[in-house]
Amino acid sequence: ITCNSFSCGLLAGSVFGAVIAILGGILIPVGDMIIERTVKKEAVIEPGTTAYDNWASSEIAVYRQFWLFDVKNPQQVVQEGAFPEVQEKGPYTYKTRYLPKANVTFNPNNTASFVLPMGAIFEPSMSVGPEEDTVTTLNLAVAVSVSASHILLDMVINSTNSSLFQHRTVKELLWGYNDPILKDTIGLFSPYNGTSDGPYNIFTGKDDISKVSIIDRWRGETKLSFWNDTYCDMINGTDGSSFAPFVDKDVPLYFFSSDICRSVSASYEATMNLKGIEVYRYSLLPSTLASPVDNPDNKCFCRNYETTKNCTLAGALDISSCSDGRPVFISLPHFLQGSEYLREVVLGLHPDEEHHKTFLDVEPITGFTLNFAKRIQANMMYGPAKDITVLNKVKDYTLLPLAWLNETATLDDKTADMFKRELISRIDMLEIVQQVLLIAGVIIFFVCLIAFFCVRRKSKTNLG
Structure with a gap:
């Protein structure tokens, strides 16, 4: 197939659009994997995670x-x-x-123990x-x-x-x-x-995120x-x-x-x-x-x-x-x-x-x-x-x-804003990028491909 510079450019544009669309499609599962991995990491109850900050806090x-x-x-x-x-x-x-949780202890079996002071x-x-x-x-x-x-x-x-x-x-x-x-x-x-509820033993989710926060023992008993x-x-x-x-x-x-x-x-x-x-x-x-x-x-x-x-x-x-x-x-x-x-x-x-x-x-x-x-x-x-x-x-x-x-x-409003900024907005941005790439790629692909065939047909007509 021979083509002039313009028709070749259109053909290249359709290929480019296809690549962008494929990239957008690939980003969907990849993005979901990134989100899932991040959320699971931050949901573990251990110092340094979002879950721990919420769990240990007494500010709410x-x-x-x-x-x-x-x-x-x-x-x-x-x-x-x-x-x-x-x-x-x-x-x-x-x-x-x-009052914050008291007597917090992290145990070797991926559980955390604590009591809830009451007042x-x-x-x-x-x-x-x-x-x-x-x-x-x-x-x-x-x-x-x-x-x-x-x-x-x-x-x-x-x-x-x-x-x-x-x-x-x-x-x-x-x-x-x-x-x-x-x-x-x-x-x-x-x-x-002056009294307390517990002690509680809960799973931290470190070895199995599906068990996070589940109570293992209450007052020492299962x-x-x-x-x-x-x-x-x-x-x-x-x-x-x-x-x-x-x-x-x-x-x-x-x-x-x-x-x-x-x-x-x-x-x-x-x-x-x-x-x-x-x-x-x-x-x-x-x-x-x-x-x-x-x-x-x-x-x-x-x-x-x-x-x-x-x-x-x-x-x-x-x-x-x-x-x-x-x-x-x-x-x-x-x-x-x-x-x-x-x-x-x-x-x-x-x-x-x-x-x-x-x-x-x-x-x-x-x-x-x-x-x-x-x-x-x-x-x-x-x-x-x-x-x-x-x-x-x-x-x-x-x-x-x-x-x-x-x-x-x-x-509260401050926590809600932080939640939306750190999680919701990032997920929304990733979804927007995915959709823009996918839609833009599809549009570029079809526009360039249709234009390419139109140019080819016109060239054949002129030659005839």
């Missing part, structure tokens, strides 16, 4: 907002056996998890009132002591001028007060300040001892603060929460935009707290056939086995996703999916949780007892809400 503020349930008709409940009517008061907000600092500007606000609530000592000798308990209740309900400040109910019946300090979250069942005593997943990179939204995320003494899973709900960053929102399924009738896997979480109506009640988890025997039940706020019965015997509850569900917003490339809301309600059980004066009018076992909390944290 974690808050616990509390709403307490004020009983409006205590006398009618005691004297007439009426259903309790409650009204929530809140939020009362505390800054928690502001709470009241935030008046984020609260509806001071900690000295009072509520009418269940007498915790009566609920705790009801399994003791009823005659003796009735004598103690009368001698201390106690009743089924009591008036307590927000601070007392949450963090503890000296109880006249128990002669000890009691509170929903007592003791808290399984729990609360439920006397292999399935329910499993410690699954991470602590919820991060997961393995390259999250697959079709696969549930598993995490363990010491607050509820069990592991749970969360499923993909929607893709959200968080300060310009695409995140996957995961939330708990109704099956998590479903009754064993609907979810047989939950049978081992049912501890008391009488108080749970032969394990047919949904929406409440009896954690007495991990709360020093106190009759504490954990649920979602306002018994969201719970049996209707729970809201029929306690008046004034209004569950709302948007405000009461637990969710995690996870960045899918790194697996980091960038925003979350853990919502838990603490309830205590009381029931009929003919030889206890304050209980002899009670007709049935009642699960009374005491308080619900929203533990939440989200990345």
Whole structure:
């Protein structure tokens, strides 16, 4: 094939375009490999990585907002056996998890161990009132002591001028007060300040990135001892603060929460935009707290056939086995996703999916949780007892809400900008380069090739 300088230039241009297009095509898998290698390297929990900086940092503020349930008709409940009517008061907000991990140790088996110091600092500007606000609530000592000798308990209740309900400040109910019946300090979250959660042992991901942040041991054990069942005593997943990179939204995320003494899973709900960053929102399924009738896997979480109506009640988890025997039940706020019965015997509850569900917003490339809301309600059980004066009018076992909390944290603007600059913008730039090369190469190839054949045809026509 002979060609003049112009047609040869066009032919060379088409070859050049093909080369550029091929280069753009090659950059796609190569670029993906570069991104994957970089992310996996930075996701390992060891000093010097992005994951370690986030893991070790205590700069992201974690808050616990509390709403307490004020009983409006205590006398009618005691004297007439009426259903309790409650009204929530809140939020009362505390800054928690502001202390860095303690006793951090990196172990030879590619795990890291640590404890989480716990503390709470009241935030008046984020609260509806001071900690000295009072509520009418269940007498915790009566609920705790009801399994003791009823005659003796009735004598103690009368001698201390106690009743089924009591008036307590927000601070007392949450963090503890000296109880006249128990002669000890009691509170929903007592003791808290100065204590710690753990120790935890987690995989660093150095030898297997798919295991990063997964809990290996909690309190020195690879399984729990609360439920006397292999399935329910499993410690699954991470602590919820991060997961393995390259999250697959079709696969549930598993995490363990010491607050509820069990592991749970969360499923993909929607893709959200968080300060310009695409995140996957995961939330708990109704099956998590479903009754064993609907979810047989939950049978081992049912501890008391009488108080749970032969394990047919949904929406409440009896954690007495991990709360020093106190009759504490954990649920979602306002018994969201719970049996209707729970809201029929306690008046004034209004569950709302948007405000009461637990969710995690996870960045899918790194697996980091960038925003979350853990919502838990603490309830205590009381029931009929003919030889206890304050209980002899009670007709049935009642699960009374005491308080619900929203533990939440989200990345700040500075962290969001850094995240977008260091990760998102680089990935976007690489994708733009790939697309520009591929599209430009294809265009150059076809334009030059078509022009070349047009010139050749014109040359043949002129020669003819």
